[in-house]
Amino acid sequence: NAGVTQTPKFQVLKTGQSMTLQCAQDMNHNSMYWYRQDPGMGLRLIYYSASEGTTDKGEVPNGYNVSRLNKREFSLRLESAAPSQTSVYFCASRPSLDGGIQYFGAGTRLSVL
Amino acid sequence: GQSLEQPSEVTAVEGAIVQINCTYQTSGFYGLSWYQQHDGGAPTFLSYNALDGLEETGRFSSFLSRSDSYGYLLLQELQMKDSASYFCAVRDPGSARQLTFGSGTQLTVLP
Numbered sequence: 001n002a003g004v005t006q007t008p009k010f011q012v013l014k015t016g017q018s019m020t021l022q023c024a025q026d027m028n029h030n031s032m033y034w035y036r037q038d039p040g041m042g043l044r045l046i047y048y049s050a051s052e053g054t055t056d057k058g059e060v061p062n063g064y065n066v067s068r069l070n071k072r073e074f075s076l077r078l079e080s081a082a083p084s085q086t087s088v089y090f091c092a093s094r095p096s097l098d099g100g101i102q103y104f105g106a107g108t109r110l111s112v113l
Numbered sequence: 114g115q116s117l118e119q120p121s122e123v124t125a126v127e128g129a130i131v132q133i134n135c136t137y138q139t140s141g142f143y144g145l146s147w148y149q150q151h152d153g154g155a156p157t158f159l160s161y162n163a164l165d166g167l168e169e170t171g172r173f174s175s176f177l178s179r180s181d182s183y184g185y186l187l188l189q190e191l192q193m194k195d196s197a198s199y200f201c202a203v204r205d206p207g208s209a210r211q212l213t214f215g216s217g218t219q220l221t222v223l224p
Contacts, residue, residue, distance in 0.1 A: 033211060040121075042200055042214035043156065058211065090155060100146035100161030100204050102212060107155055 002026050006091050006105035013081045013112045021076040021108050023091030031094040032074040033058075033102065034066060036087040043090060049074055081112045115139045115203050117215035124221045125191055133186045133218045135201035143204040145177050145184045146212060151197045159199075160186065188220070196222045 004025045013019060025032065030051045035043040045058030047066040055066050063085060065077045078085060088109050092102040117137045125131040135145065144163040148156040162168055162177035162184060174187040188195055198219050202212040 031210065040216070042117075042202075042216045043212075045211055045213070048211050059213075094210065100144045100163070100202070100212070101158045104155040104157070 004091055004093055004103050004105035006089075006108050008108060009106065010109050011111070013078075013110065015082060015112060017081050017112075018077065018079050019081065020078075021089055021091075021110075022073070023075065023105060024073045025091075025093040025103070026072065027093060027095065027103065028071070029093035029095055029103075030071070032068065033092045033094070034064075034074070034076045035090045035092065036060065036085075037090060037107075038087050046076065046089075081110075083112050086110060086112045115205065115213035117201055117203060117213065119199075119201055119215045119218045121216065122219045122221070124223065126223045127191055127193060129191050130187065130189050131191060131220065133188075133199050133201075133220070135184050135186075135215055137182050137184075137201070137203050137215075139182075139203050139213075141206040142179065142182075143206050143210070145175070146202045146204065147173075147175050147186045148200045148202060148214075149197050150200065150217070156200065191222050193222050193224065196220060 007022045033048045034046040049055045049068040052071045091105040094102045119135045146161045147159040150156045160175035172189045177184040198217040200217045202214045205211045
């Protein structure tokens, strides 16, 4: 019973490099989300996908792109990494029934030098 | 937009009761959630209030007053393992029902 799986767990990039963070869920959820969390702050929404084939910007989308590859997978891409993107990134998914609950992956700790 | 305020830190002793408050300002309100996050871990869901009143789940309870735009999380019989950050979050009325999180309250439980 994997839930939400994120890869990689850790990553170090140089400024200007690109990379894709992967996320997959096995709970048959329609909605998926990408957040970033900086020290001393709550989670801020980067992008979300209400259902397969749709994506929308959240609070802090600049410098990121997303792909909802299928119902299971939702990836986050940094085209040209910047030091300001050093953060912990969490992917989450939400069941269809209401209840304010989201299930989170273990996170990706990204450092951009 | 949405904004939430909660205390940055709370300290209590093992066995005590602690209350973590959350006030919010939102353009639309559909419910208040609470999440727990241990250092280095992922947020995990604790509780959700859509209506006024108290919701109880074991040692944890959550309260909501929509007229006051206020809620709290109550932790009873504190244990050392309860040391963590606690986040309140409001649910957006949009189609994806995305959450907006507060900055979190760091709870330290002392022996």
